[in-house]
Amino acid sequence: MFSIRLPERRPQVAAALAGACLMLATSLAARAAGGPQNFDTTTWAAMKQSLPRPAAVVFATTDCAHCPAAIDGLAAGMRRTRGKGTLAVVIMDGATVPDLRHHPHFAKADRLYVFDGNEMAIRHSVNPDWRGLTPFIALLPHSGEPRFHTGPLSTTERRRFFR
Amino acid sequence: MPKLSRRTALFALALALGIGAGFAHENGNGHAAPPGAAGKKRSALAVSAAISPAGALWLIGLDASGQLYTQTSDDLGHHWQAPRTLDIGGDTVSAEGENRPKIAFGADGNVVIAYTRPLSRPYTGEIRMLRSVDGGERFSAPATVHRDRQLITHRFESIAFDRRGVLHTVWIDKRDQAAAGKAGYRGAAIYRNESRDGGASFGPDIKLADHSCECCRIALAPAPGGGMAAFWRHVFAPEIRDHAFAVLGTEAAAPVRATEDDWTLAACPHHGPAIAVAERGGYHAVWFGERAGQAAVRYGRLGNDGRPAGAPLDIPDAYAEHADIAARDGMLVIAWRSFDGMQTRLRAWVSNDDGAHFRLRDLASSAEENDYPRLLSTPAGIRVLWRTTSATHVLDPAS
Numbered sequence: 001m002f003s004i005r006l007p008e009r010r011p012q013v014a015a016a017l018a019g020a021c022l023m024l025a026t027s028l029a030a031r032a033a034g035g036p037q038n039f040d041t042t043t044w045a046a047m048k049q050s051l052p053r054p055a056a057v058v059f060a061t062t063d064c065a066h067c068p069a070a071i072d073g074l075a076a077g078m079r080r081t082r083g084k085g086t087l088a089v090v091i092m093d094g095a096t097v098p099d100l101r102h103h104p105h106f107a108k109a110d111r112l113y114v115f116d117g118n119e120m121a122i123r124h125s126v127n128p129d130w131r132g133l134t135p136f137i138a139l140l141p142h143s144g145e146p147r148f149h150t151g152p153l154s155t156t157e158r159r160r161f162f163r
Numbered sequence: 164m165p166k167l168s169r170r171t172a173l174f175a176l177a178l179a180l181g182i183g184a185g186f187a188h189e190n191g192n193g194h195a196a197p198p199g200a201a202g203k204k205r206s207a208l209a210v211s212a213a214i215s216p217a218g219a220l221w222l223i224g225l226d227a228s229g230q231l232y233t234q235t236s237d238d239l240g241h242h243w244q245a246p247r248t249l250d251i252g253g254d255t256v257s258a259e260g261e262n263r264p265k266i267a268f269g270a271d272g273n274v275v276i277a278y279t280r281p282l283s284r285p286y287t288g289e290i291r292m293l294r295s296v297d298g299g300e301r302f303s304a305p306a307t308v309h310r311d312r313q314l315i316t317h318r319f320e321s322i323a324f325d326r327r328g329v330l331h332t333v334w335i336d337k338r339d340q341a342a343a344g345k346a347g348y349r350g351a352a353i354y355r356n357e358s359r360d361g362g363a364s365f366g367p368d369i370k371l372a373d374h375s376c377e378c379c380r381i382a383l384a385p386a387p388g389g390g391m392a393a394f395w396r397h398v399f400a401p402e403i404r405d406h407a408f409a410v411l412g413t414e415a416a417a418p419v420r421a422t423e424d425d426w427t428l429a430a431c432p433h434h435g436p437a438i439a440v441a442e443r444g445g446y447h448a449v450w451f452g453e454r455a456g457q458a459a460v461r462y463g464r465l466g467n468d469g470r471p472a473g474a475p476l477d478i479p480d481a482y483a484e485h486a487d488i489a490a491r492d493g494m495l496v497i498a499w500r501s502f503d504g505m506q507t508r509l510r511a512w513v514s515n516d517d518g519a520h521f522r523l524r525d526l527a528s529s530a531e532e533n534d535y536p537r538l539l540s541t542p543a544g545i546r547v548l549w550r551t552t553s554a555t556h557v558l559d560p561a562s
Contacts, residue, residue: 063262063286063318064431065351065377093259096207096229103285118532120484120502128504131451131458131484134431151430 036100038116039090041125047088051111051140054161055086059126059136060106061093068105070135070152075108077162085162086110092119092134208534208550209263215298216268218542222555223266223276225258231278233266233299239546240557251305254280254291260535261380261435262319269324273361274299277308277332279318288318290334294362308332309356309368315341316351319435321381323391330358331391331411332365333381339373349374350398353381355411371409372418374398380435384446386410387467394421394438394448394469404428406436406450408469419469424452424461437538438465439490442517445472449488449497460486462497464518479523480510489538489545493517496545496560498526498536506530509549511560526558 047057056074060067071089078087089109094100095116101107115122123130127148130136137149139161149157210224220236231254232246257279258264264278274295279288289312291305309317309332316337324330336354353371358364376396386392390410397407397418404426407418422436434451441447446465452458460483463475478486478499486499495514500507508528512521526547534550539557547558 061260061378061431061433063260063378064433065286066430105285118507118530120500120507120533121530124502124504128482129458132433133428134433136430151428 036091036094036112036114039113039122040115040117041121043113043122044126048140048146051088052084052086053140053142054081054084055088055140056161057088057090057138057140057146058109059090059092059130059134059138061134062091062097062100062103063093064134066152067135070137071105071108073152073155073158074137077158078110080162088113090115092132207258207263208532208552209258209260210534210548210550210555211263211265212537212539212548213266213268214539214541215274216270217298220539220541220548220557221266221268221299223264225256225264229255231256231264231276233276235299236557239541239543240548240555243555249276249293249302251278251291251293254278254305257281257288257318261378261433265320265322267322267324267330269330269361270328271361272296272298273324273330274302275322275330275362276302277320277322278305279320280305282314284314286316286337287314288316290317290320290332292322292332292362296361308358308362308365309334309336309354310365311336311338311354311368313338313341316377317354319378319380321383321393323383323385325385325391326389328359328361329391330362331383332356332358333371333383333393333411335375335377335381336368336370337377339370349400349402351375351377353393353395355393357411369414371411371414372397372407374400375407376404376432378431378433382436382438382448384438384440387440387444392438392446392469394436394446394465396432396435396450402427402429404432405452406448408446408465410469421448421465421469421471422450422452422461422463422475423471424454426453428453434485437486437488439488439495441490442493447488447490447495447518449478449486451484451486460484460499462488462512462518478512483510485535487536487538489540490517491540491545494545494561496538496547497521498538498547498560500533500536500549507533509536509547509556509558511547513560524560526560527556 078085088111090113092115094114138146140146207225222234231249234246235244266276276293281288292308293302295302320334333355335351337351339352340348353375357366379396382394406422408421409418436450439447460478461475464472466472482501483499497512506528509526511524514521529551531552536549539546549556
């Protein structure tokens with residue numbers, strides 16, 4: 001038997017902890033089932049805490065012509081981390097699209113998510129300055145805050161991140 | 164920010180662990196249904212609207228079952244008739260963001276509805292159209308409007324009847340990109356065709372321009388000479404995502420560069436432009452772009468030839484998105500949505516002197532999921548149509 005001491009005066013921390021646990025649980029379940037997970041206004045905060053790093057999160061749409069190149073480049077970089085890194089792909093318009101895992105590029109993601117809820121609020125929770133352009137990439141280094149990038153990374157940028 | 168009590172947090176934690184453990188056990192073989200939202204039933208918020216010759220407001224969109232439907236209102240949204248599902252023979256329909264079903268009214272009872280049907284491979288689609296000759300009482304079975312049938316992109320269609328009754332269909336097409344293969348091709352292309360019998364038959368596919376942006380809507384407006392003008396996001400060399408303008412039927416000339424933001428971007432903006440005819444000649448245009456590092460929705464005047472006429476103005480809202488523009492009876496309206504961290508605000512810039520001066524209006528706000536605002540030119544004046552999860556709002560931007 002174990003107990004968790006929740007902070008008495010820090011409800012936000014408690015919320016983040018609960019969110020992270022929820023994300024972990026649904027992540028395990030979804031990966032086992034091979035399906036995408038929901039990405040709502042709480043997911044990003046939890047993801048920053050829990051994703052194995054280095055991690056790259058690609059926000060994409062099903063009609064984004066530039067997203068495959070971005071995903072392919074990051075997938076190749078992740079292979080060089082020998083399984084330690086994480087490539088997550090978040091599909092903004094995928095909530096009603098079946099078989100996202102069969103998409104040749106989305107299939108390269110270690111974790112696949114779909115937006116669930118108010119798109120503008122979800123974007124704001126990730127980065128208030130993100131205007132919906134895709135691919136929108138969040139790079140989470142081994143430690144520290146995420147860096148955001150619009151469009152596929154250049155070879156130099158990828159090398160710098162995976163170094 | 165929402166606060167969570169200790170008890171609620173504990174409950175969420177327990178629920179999370181419980182759900183996770185359950186799935187971990189039951190789905191260990193990887194064949195059970197996923198817990199994610201993909202494939203779940205929900206109404207697509209993306210609709211289009213048009214005013215019929217009789218003055219009725221018609222909506223076209225998808226219901227929670229993914230069925231194409233129309234819904235009409237005889238009093239500009241105060242009361243709505245029951246939705247009517249259309250038989251499209253099992254087609255799936257794109258209805259998200261920049262690409263959604265459209266409806267257009269012609270003369271003599273002609274009504275057409277167009278949509279993109281996604282095909283078997285990602286990024287592919289074909290443009291389908293239903294036709295009515297009795298004012299929308301009955302519609303034909305859908306038919307594909309373009310002659311090219313490759314398994315490639317024919318998507319993001321726009322439709323409009325011109326004053327001569329010619330139906331114009333304009334779309335984003337990747338046949339030239341496919342033909343270029345490994346040689347490479349910048350962006351996609353704009354293709355179009357014409358129907359001179361209200362959508363019963365179509366002329367050949369005509370290339371309007373090489374090198375369009377790949378996934379932004381195309382704006383159409385009546386040209387002063389009686390034809391149709393198009394305004395779209397273009398990829399100027401080497402990778403500048405500004406906008407181009409052309410009057411349909413003038414394909415011999417290169418499209419005109421209509422905006423000069425010089426936005427170099429190797430990504431998809433998902434922000435198409437809008438255009439309206441100016442009373443004193445030329446056009447009013449609104450678009451999203453980045454100029455000297457400043458992202459904004461901008462308003463500008465275009466000459467009759469589509470070239471910029473004067474410096475553009477930034478819309479006074481740093482978070483403005485997906486603006487639309489309409490002009491009627493001396494009034495010019497630009498409407499957009501912006502998110503302030505808590506809710507989406509529906510806002511408008513209203514001018515009574517053809518764009519010389521504007522006043523800012525806050526029209527509505529909602530914490531719900533919501534669609535892009537669309538402007539309608541109605542017999543009663545310009546109206547803003549804004550769909551949220553719980554309602555379809557039709558608002559007078561001037562009152």
